[in-house]
Amino acid sequence: MTRVAVMGAGSWGTAFAKVLADAGTDTVLWARRSEVADAISARRVNPDYLPDVVLPANLVATTDAEKALAGARAVVLGVPSQTLRANLAGWRDLLPPDATLVSLAKGVELGTLKRMSEVIREVADVPEDRVAVVTGPNLAKEIAAEQPTATVIACADHDRAVELQRACSNAYFRPYTNVDVVGCELGGACKNVIALACGMAAGLGFGDNTMASIITRGLAETARLGAALGADPLTFAGLAGLGDLVATCASPLSRNRTFGERLGRGETLAQAQEAAHGQVAEGVKSCRSIGELAARNGVDMPITDGVRQVCHEGLDPRVLTAALLGRERKSERQ
Numbered sequence: 428m429t430r431v432a433v434m435g436a437g438s439w440g441t442a443f444a445k446v447l448a449d450a451g452t453d454t455v456l457w458a459r460r461s462e463v464a465d466a467i468s469a470r471r472v473n474p475d476y477l478p479d480v481v482l483p484a485n486l487v488a489t490t491d492a493e494k495a496l497a498g499a500r501a502v503v504l505g506v507p508s509q510t511l512r513a514n515l516a517g518w519r520d521l522l523p524p525d526a527t528l529v530s531l532a533k534g535v536e537l538g539t540l541k542r543m544s545e546v547i548r549e550v551a552d553v554p555e556d557r558v559a560v561v562t563g564p565n566l567a568k569e570i571a572a573e574q575p576t577a578t579v580i581a582c583a584d585h586d587r588a589v590e591l592q593r594a595c596s597n598a599y600f601r602p603y604t605n606v607d608v609v610g611c612e613l614g615g616a617c618k619n620v621i622a623l624a625c626g627m628a629a630g631l632g633f634g635d636n637t638m639a640s641i642i643t644r645g646l647a648e649t650a651r652l653g654a655a656l657g658a659d660p661l662t663f664a665g666l667a668g669l670g671d672l673v674a675t676c677a678s679p680l681s682r683n684r685t686f687g688e689r690l691g692r693g694e695t696l697a698q699a700q701e702a703a704h705g706q707v708a709e710g711v712k713s714c715r716s717i718g719e720l721a722a723r724n725g726v727d728m729p730i731t732d733g734v735r736q737v738c739h740e741g742l743d744p745r746v747l748t749a750a751l752l753g754r755e756r757k758s759e760r761q
Contacts (some may be wrong), residue, residue, distance in 0.1 A: 428594040428681055429453055432499040433519065436463050436488070438476040438567035439531055440505025443595070447503075448486040450597040452563040455487045457495040480571040493521050501527040501591060503561075507542055508534025508616075509712055515550045515635065522527040522551060527587050530560045533615035534709055535716040540723065541610040556584035559591055560608055562615040563666040565676035573599040579667045580604050581611035603666065609669040611659030613649060617717060618672040619710030622647030623687035623734050625676040630691020641730065642676050647759075648728040652717070655724040683708040690737060691744050711738045729754060 428451075434445040436458035440616075444456040454481065458464040466474050467488035471481050489495050496502060502522060506514045511532055522528070528551060530543040541549070544558045559582035570576055580602050580732055582588040587602040595602055605611055628637045649672075650663040675681045686708035689699040700707050714735040721728040729751060736742035 428500045428590050429662060430455070430499050431501045431503060432457065433503040433505055433592060434492070434578070435459075435505030435531075436467070436473060436476070437505060437507075438571075439472045439565070440476050440503070441452070441482070442480075442484055442565075442567040442571040443503060443505065443531060443561065445480070445482055446595050446600045448483040448549065449573075450595050450600070452594045454485070455489060455495045455499070456619045456679045457492055458488055458490055461490050464490045466493065477568065492518055496521045496523060499523050499526055499701045501529055501559075501594065503529040503531060504543075504547065505531045508532040508709065509537060509723060511543060512536065512702070513545050515547060519551055519624065521743060527535060527582070528558050529591065530558070531614075533562060533612075533619060534713045535616050535720055537572070537712060538710075540716050540720045542609070542616070544608050544612060553742045555608075556587065558582065558608070558740050560612055561602075561613070562611050562671060563633050564670040566674055566678055568680055570600065575599050575601070577601045577603060577666055577670070579665065580613055581606065581608045581667070583584055583608060590657075596737060605662065605665075605667065607659040609656050610653050610660075610662030613653045613656065613658060614663055614668040614671055616677045616713055617645070617649040617652065617731070619708065620714045620717060620734050621649070621672060622675040622681055622683035622707065623690070623710040623714070623738070624730050626681075626687020626689075627683040627691035627734075627737065628694075629684075629690040630746060631748065633748075638714060642672055643715075645676075645730050646672055648721075648726070652721050652726045652728065655726050682706070682712040686711065687734075696738060710734065 431447050432455050432661050433440050433455045444454050447454040532543045545547050547558050563578035579586045580591050592602045624641050626639050686699050718731050733747040
């Protein structure tokens with residue numbers, strides 16, 4: 428893989444572009460705003476998202492989508508899940524033939540209830556084997572600081588996954604391959620919702636037993652949804668499942684965790700959003716689409732449904748806690 432275009436210069440898009448460049452891959456980073464691209468080119472920093480990280484000299488930044496995409500062997504889509512469709516529609520006619528399209532987003536689209544790889548296939552009109560996803564315990568600031576981590580590259584075409592694996596392997600970033608795109612995407616989307624629940628518990632003053640219980644039962648309901656949609660159960664025991672879930676639920680760098688903590692302390696959704704500089708945590712949006720997807724497939728996801736009620740129906744997190752503890756007693760395997 429000789430050239431990769433990363434479309435989106437947010438925290439994760441910039442960090443992954445750095446990973447590729449540090450691996451020796453010819454990398455172009457597309458930014459929506461000229462001041463971001465200019466800062467990367469002139470000062471080697473992204474002042475809005477990773478101001479303390481020096482970006483490699485071989486990373487090129489541009490606001491010209493056509494220039495970024497020209498000749499790319501892989502196109503990495505680093506835009507938020509709910510804006511992926513609109514952004515990709517604007518780039519569709521510029522995509523190089525046979526390029527691997529790679530999703531960094533972790534969510535389920537509102538309305539259509541499609542996973543990100545399904546949105547890409549539909550909008551770009553490409554077969555399943557041309558779409559890959561990158562997922563796992565990938566907190567952008569830690570990766571940009573070159574702290575060791577592992578990730579998963581999932582693609583129905585194993586050879587494409589291996590090609591991308593080689594393009595982003597470096598001294599601090601270790602990618603594994605997987606062909607279970609469904610399981611990897613569901614793990615990445617659902618963990619944001621479970622992290623909101625963990626944040627709420629922390630905001631209410633609960634400790635590690637509570638956190639471990641939410642993480643474990645959250646993983647169980649994610650795996651139930653995965654089984655209904657044909658995912659490999661072992662995926663949820665790996666980096667895309669448990670690994671990503673633990674990192675997102677436990678880290679203060681996790682936007683979903685910290686957003687949920689504010690809700691647990693009694694702040695409104697609007698107040699939590701204002702504290703997050705106007706940004707809404709991904710799980711706030713995804714809890715609705717994931718809940719609808721679960722209902723469509725007859726899957727019980729009580730934590731996800733409870734988070735949805737807190738975020739969109741004004742349920743008090745303390746009432747959610749009582750409701751979850753008061754559910755019908757059953758076997759752990761149910």
